[in-house]
Amino acid sequence: xxxxxxxxxxxxxxxxxxxxxxxxxxxxxxxxxxxxxxxxxxxxxxxxxxxxxxxxxxxxxxxxxxxxxxxxxxxxxxxxxxxxxxxxxxxxxxxxxxxxxxxxxxxxxxxxxxxxxxxxxxxxxxxxxxxxxxxxxxxxxxxxxxxxxxxxxxxxxxxxxxxxxxxxxxxxxxxxxxxxxxxxxxxxxxxxxxxxxxxxxxxxxxxxxxxxxxxxxxxxxxxxxxxxxxxxxxxxxxxxxxxxxxxxxxxxxxxxxxxxxxxxxxxxxxxxxxxxxxxxxxxxxxxxxxxxxxxxxxxxxxxxxxxxxxxxxxxxxxxxxxxxxxxxxxxxxxxxxxxxxxxxxxxxxxxxxxxxxxxxxxxxxxxxxxx
Amino acid sequence: xxxxxxxxxxxxxxxxxxxxxxxxxxxxxxxxxxxxxxxxxxxxxxxxxxxxxxxxxxxxxxxxxxxxxxxxxxxxxxxxxxxxxxxxxxxxxxxxxxxxxxxxxxxxxxxxxxxxxxxxxxxxxxxxxxxxxxxxxxxxxxxxxxxxxxxxxxxxxxxxxxxxxxxxxxxxxxxxxxxxxxxxxxxxxxxxxxxxxxxxxxxxxxxxxxxxxxxxxxxxxxxxxxxxxxxxxxxxxxxxxxxxxxxxxxxxxxxxxxxxxxxxxxxxxxxxxxxxxxxxxxxxxxxxxxxxxxxxxxxxxxxxxxxxxxxxxxxxxxxxxxxxxxxxxxxxxxxxxxxxxxxxxxxxxxxxxxxxxxxxxxxx
Numbered sequence: 001x002x003x004x005x006x007x008x009x010x011x012x013x014x015x016x017x018x019x020x021x022x023x024x025x026x027x028x029x030x031x032x033x034x035x036x037x038x039x040x041x042x043x044x045x046x047x048x049x050x051x052x053x054x055x056x057x058x059x060x061x062x063x064x065x066x067x068x069x070x071x072x073x074x075x076x077x078x079x080x081x082x083x084x085x086x087x088x089x090x091x092x093x094x095x096x097x098x099x100x101x102x103x104x105x106x107x108x109x110x111x112x113x114x115x116x117x118x119x120x121x122x123x124x125x126x127x128x129x130x131x132x133x134x135x136x137x138x139x140x141x142x143x144x145x146x147x148x149x150x151x152x153x154x155x156x157x158x159x160x161x162x163x164x165x166x167x168x169x170x171x172x173x174x175x176x177x178x179x180x181x182x183x184x185x186x187x188x189x190x191x192x193x194x195x196x197x198x199x200x201x202x203x204x205x206x207x208x209x210x211x212x213x214x215x216x217x218x219x220x221x222x223x224x225x226x227x228x229x230x231x232x233x234x235x236x237x238x239x240x241x242x243x244x245x246x247x248x249x250x251x252x253x254x255x256x257x258x259x260x261x262x263x264x265x266x267x268x269x270x271x272x273x274x275x276x277x278x279x280x281x282x283x284x285x286x287x288x289x290x291x292x293x294x295x296x297x298x299x300x301x302x303x304x305x306x307x308x309x310x311x312x313x314x315x316x317x318x319x320x321x322x323x324x325x326x327x328x329x330x331x332x333x334x335x336x337x338x339x340x341x342x343x344x345x346x347x348x349x350x351x352x353x354x355x356x357x358x359x360x361x362x363x364x365x366x367x368x369x370x371x
Numbered sequence: 372x373x374x375x376x377x378x379x380x381x382x383x384x385x386x387x388x389x390x391x392x393x394x395x396x397x398x399x400x401x402x403x404x405x406x407x408x409x410x411x412x413x414x415x416x417x418x419x420x421x422x423x424x425x426x427x428x429x430x431x432x433x434x435x436x437x438x439x440x441x442x443x444x445x446x447x448x449x450x451x452x453x454x455x456x457x458x459x460x461x462x463x464x465x466x467x468x469x470x471x472x473x474x475x476x477x478x479x480x481x482x483x484x485x486x487x488x489x490x491x492x493x494x495x496x497x498x499x500x501x502x503x504x505x506x507x508x509x510x511x512x513x514x515x516x517x518x519x520x521x522x523x524x525x526x527x528x529x530x531x532x533x534x535x536x537x538x539x540x541x542x543x544x545x546x547x548x549x550x551x552x553x554x555x556x557x558x559x560x561x562x563x564x565x566x567x568x569x570x571x572x573x574x575x576x577x578x579x580x581x582x583x584x585x586x587x588x589x590x591x592x593x594x595x596x597x598x599x600x601x602x603x604x605x606x607x608x609x610x611x612x613x614x615x616x617x618x619x620x621x622x623x624x625x626x627x628x629x630x631x632x633x634x635x636x637x638x639x640x641x642x643x644x645x646x647x648x649x650x651x652x653x654x655x656x657x658x659x660x661x662x663x664x665x666x667x668x669x670x671x672x673x674x675x676x677x678x679x680x681x682x683x684x685x686x687x688x689x690x691x692x693x694x695x696x697x698x699x700x701x702x703x704x705x706x707x708x709x710x711x712x713x714x715x716x717x718x719x720x721x722x723x724x725x726x727x728x729x730x731x732x733x734x735x
Contacts, residue, residue: 231593273618
């Protein structure tokens with residue numbers, strides 16, 4: 001967190017060769033929406049946005065309900081020398097992050113807020129614009145980078161159209177949703193999205209955050225940003241529970257689910273809890289034919305950032321073993337403040353195969369880029 | 372080889388549930404206005420969807436009756452919950468849906484009636500029983516009044532709240548409740564269940580009861596965050612919070628995460644002046660059942676190491692909920708030494724009143 005990445009990198013790069021890294025969570029931003037996104041929006045939506053703004057299920061139009069810990073939730077050193085927001089300058093990202101950290105694959109997850117927008121038609125148009133922008137500004141210019149297919153998930157039929165529009169396009173390697181949806185993601189409303197993603201051969205990724213309208217806890221709104229941040233893990237547990245118990249993985253046996261930036265150490269206890277409840281209440285959920293822990297192990301991947309830090313590092317190894325080494329995908333969350341540095345994220349020595357899987361090969365295999 | 376609780380001389384069960392047999396049973400403990408209200412308006416039973424009465428988890432099969440309401444009288448509790456386990460003391464946490472009501476006046480009347488019913492039907496009839504004070508959390512002021520009304524009776528050993536209330540439980544509006552509890556040496560028992568003032572998940576209402584029950588664990592995570600981040604323990608340094616029917620295997624991982632974010636964001640909550648995981652170990656206690664246990668004993672032993680303390684768990688059967696069979700309440704992987712702590716020492720260190728002389732509500 002806030003380690004000066006350039007200085008730090010100089011100090012370590014002399015001492016050892018760096019392995020190639022897959023970074024499964026990078027956040028690109030437009031320099032300005034008017035300059036970079038508007039060219040992909042019709043006049044109607046440009047005017048609409050200028051007049052009414054972007055309305056989500058929260059009260060403030062210009063910022064989050066919980067103000068962040070620092071501006072743009074960004075590392076202080078991630079502001080491009082050319083000006084503009086962190087993550088808005090490819091050359092700067094290349095020289096600060098992609099090059100020094102030897103990023104072989106960088107997965108772009110734009111949090112451009114085209115998702116969870118109340119006006120459904122606008123949300124669909126905005127998602128499509130951001131999809132075009134990712135190719136134009138990023139992935140066509142640097143082939144290490146891959147795009148996420150943004151869909152207006154509260155309108156599943158429009159989402160299906162967007163997926164079908166891009167199916168087979170090599171720039172996109174996953175369908176992206178945000179975690180704070182209006183209904184639990186296992187519910188049937190969302191099934192057409194999973195169906196379309198499976199048909200397009202794309203995993204479905206769910207990034208923490210969003211605007212579903214419900215309080216971030218089942219017991220109301222907390223006071224602090226730290227509670228919301230920590231709460232992304234509970235939020236993600238709820239959506240995963242929903243997807244397992246509703247039978248999504250049985251209905252779509254080829255579905256791959258990626259949970260981004262919600263932690264991972266909570267997964268073993270949740271799996272044990274769900275297994276126990278499944279055993280007790282099978283008459284309520286007969287469509288779930290196997291123990292939830294098995295379904296999760298076969299269908300779910302988690303990105304690692306922000307890495308949990310137990311008091312003793314061997315407890316981290318226990319936890320990863322219980323989840324499965326092959327189910328974790330390394331991520332830095334560049335350019336955000338709680339960035340995990342690939343040279344420091346794993347606090348204990350691990351075997352070569354585990355290390356290569358953790359930092360690179362799990363992601364290449366999942367995304368089908370290992371051929 | 373699992374340990375049987377019967378092998379121990381002091382067994383303190385920190386979470387058992389008496390059932391209110393019907394709303395009629397509470398009428399004698401209400402004034403004329405509320406008796407009239409309930410009859411004239413046809414107020415329904417305050418069962419809650421947190422525990423559908425015929426769901427398998429709600430009552431263990433051999434604790435169901437051919438006729439009649441399970442766990443609804445002292446004889447059943449003696450025969451099923453106390454004697455078979457060799458229990459010396461058990462704490463009654465009554466889960467009647469008082470906290471779900473919308474009117475604070477009605478909730479207050481029901482809370483008092485439930486407490487007086489517990490006193491007359493259980494505490495006065497069985498010396499091994501203790502109870503948590505049911506409070507109308509709808510109104511912290513009325514909740515404090517209810518605590519004050521009963522605090523002199525040392526058989527009430529804690530104060531009961533549900534994990535999902537209208538606000539996160541650390542919020543300052545609840546602090547008068549914690550001040551009163553601390554003043555009287557009463558821990559707060561935060562029990563699984565929702566007041567259903569909000570959807571039980573942050574993504575809305577789930578479809579299945581299985582999900583509703585599962586969601587309690589996430590809510591316990593949230594409330595641990597809330598109690599710590601709001602500074603409850605900086606203000607009430609003697610307060611203990613018992614997380615009941617919470618599962619406990621999530622506890623270390625959640626505190627790793629909270630502690631990590633505290634390192635980066637502590638400027639927002641400057642009164643949290645040491646790592647949350649340390650605060651949590653000092654102030655939270657978790658009941659044993661249900662155990663969301665890993666598949667192997669070796670993993671369970673590793674997990675107990677992750678807990679980082681042998682003072683956190685409190686023995687509980689969660690009677691009459693179906694969490695285990697026979698008397699297999701203590702899982703493999705808990706040593707005899709740890710079992711003694713869980714069954715006797717930890718409860719006594721958590722509930723000061725378990726070590727104090729009883730006065731049965733009579734002023735001394």
